[in-house]
Every structure is written in structure tokens, then in C-alpha cells.
Amino acid sequence: MPSNDVRSSLRAIFGDVAPKLAELTETVVFGDLWERNGLSKRDRSLVTLSALIALNQLEFLPAYLGRALDNGVTRAELDEIVTHLSVYAGFPGAISAARVINQVLQERGAS
Template sequence: MSTTRETGRQILGELMGPDYVEKKDKKRNSFNDVIQDYSEEVCFGRTWSRDGISRKQRSILNIAMLTALNRPAQLAHHIEGALTNGCTVDELKEILLQTAVYCGLPAAGEAFRVAEEVLRAGGHLD
């Protein structure tokens, strides 16, 4: 029987790749272990594992929310995850354009910059 933490780690690996999980584990210590457990158990093990909406839809929501919250480091990870979950470059562009209207141009401009870096690094842009 799988625990919610194991389920979360599996989903995290599927979204971000096994290297991401390994890197995350190497950074684990007696101080940050509680937030890592929370992320794996609650965010991925309980929420991302639900059937109510698709992983692609969850990625779209996260991109919009992380743009609104101005969280570029997390946004970069979730851009990668969105690609894994089937978002196209054109869809990402439209999601970020939509955030310009509701989150403001500075937030969307920063999100475009972050997304462009991720897309270039992944070979998705010229």
C-alpha cells in the first residue's frame, strides 16, 4: 500500500523528472524536512493525485497563480511540468497573456521572461 508521501513523490517525479526528486532529496535536512514532507504529502500526494481535473488543467492554474504571486523560481518548475502535462508553447503564451490582464503587465512580463528561459533551455524556442 502506498502512502500519500510516496504517491506525491511519484507524481513529482512524473512532473519534474527523477533528477528533480534526487536533487530535492540532497537538499533535505532536519530543518526543511517538514516543508518537503508537506509538499510531497499534501500538494502532490493529496491534491495533484485527485481525479477532479487533469494534470494539464492543474498546471495551467499553477502558472496563473504563480504569476499573480510573483514566484519566478516556482513558475520555472511549473512551466517545465506544464510541458510534461501536455501544454504547448502556444498555450503557455496565451495563459501568460491572460495573466497580463488580471495580474498586471509587470507580473506577466516577468512570467514571460521566466517561461522564455525555460523554453529556450528545453529547446522549445529558437
């Protein structure tokens, strides 16, 4: 089951507009998908960050960056992800992602 922090964040994002979407996100995404045994949470974080960057879904990047750092992804690995994706997903997206990553790292005192 997702933590109370995740639930609170989802409620803040969705409010009363889409309660079923919040419920599905809690139960399917964080209650099931992230708890499967086929990949470690660290590896799931790497895959998720890569997908968000490649799809230019940077609004979601700060939350998943925090989760990735908590799951053991290092600052050096974040650098490699962005550099690697610059070729496959494009320089503008990689530069934008690097900006978001830098901001999150500064906020966490990890830069």
C-alpha cells in the same frame, strides 16, 4: 506518490532545514493534491502556472513550467496565459513571467 526526481528536487531545495515541509510537500501536494481526479494534470498545470504568475512567485515557475509542458500544455497556451494575465495580474509580472518562460523553453529546446 511523487517521482524520485520530485523527491530529489525537494531535498535539494529544503536540505536539512525543513524536512517536515519536504515531507508534507511530497505527500500532500504531489502525493494527494496533484493525484485527485477532479481536474486533469494538464488543467492543474494551467491553474498552478496562473496562480504562480499572478502571485509573482516566479522562483517556482521553472519547475512547474517543466511539469506543465510534460502534462501537454503548449507553447501557444503559455503565450495566452501570460497575455491574459497581463491585464488581471499586471504587466510587470507578466513580462517577468514571459522572461522565465522563454528561458525554460530555450533550455528545453522548445522555443
